[in-house]
């Protein structure tokens with residue numbers, strides 16, 4: 001376990017509450033629509049990369065997909081196992097998993113692909129996802145362009161539990177040069193007599209949208225870029241910095 005994952009270890013118990021603003025139902029509708037539009041491999045085998053506590057997995061299972069989740073945090077996978085007892089769970093780094101022609105749909109949301117760092121690892125994850133898809137299958141993930149990082153104060157959310165109060169902060173920082181996107185996460189837990197704080201710094205991959213497209217094409221994907229709008233499938237306007245990348249593995253590989 002790397003020091004980078006310490007916070008996800010501590011966070012796993014609270015992760016669902018902190019993500020209470022995320023509309024996983026909408027995300028799962030989107031994933032199903034993307035599968036209908038972009039996957040042509042004939043099955044419903046689904047893998048979520050960096051699956052966290054398995055919220056999307058559960059909803060996809062309810063839609064009739066057979067589900068697998070990958071994460072490099074055993075604590076997050078333990079939460080997933082409680083939520084989805086029938087899921088196949090893979091403890092692995094994003095860039096290191098070995099699966100061949102197994103899945104019809106692979107997703108990775110909440111910008112988790114950027115955890116593949118450095119750029120060579122990002123590229124390797126794309127190749128691993130390509131290898132893991134059946135011909136005709138699709139890989140769908142969200143991404144942010146490094147030139148659109150606001151370098152602002154980020155997002156703060158609060159949670160009141162019985163005897164404690166939790167504050168969760170996250171913000172990105174991009175220096176304007178190179179391929180490092182800094183993610184700063186922190187949790188403060190205040191209880192009757194004690195205040196506890198975790199601060200974590202994750203190095204993620206900073207990349208542009210055209211560069212992601214190029215790497216996907218090099219991996220073999222046919223690529224479509226959509227707006228990062230889970231309510232609908234809409235083509236990227238070429239301007240916004242937040243997108244959903246769709247890579248389809250050709251039925252006949254050249």
Ligand SMILES: C[S@@+](CC[C@H](N)C(=O)[O-])C[C@H]1O[C@@H](n2cnc3c(N)ncnc32)[C@H](O)[C@@H]1O
Pocket residue numbers: 008019049050051052053055070071072073076092093094095108109110112115116
């Ligand atoms: C922001 S959470 C997103 C979880 C989930 N996709 C969601 O939308 O709720 C990021 C997840 O990525 C996992 N993670 C971070 N770096 C990883 C890596 N290099 N390989 C595999 N998983 C990783 C963390 O353990 C965490 O569960």
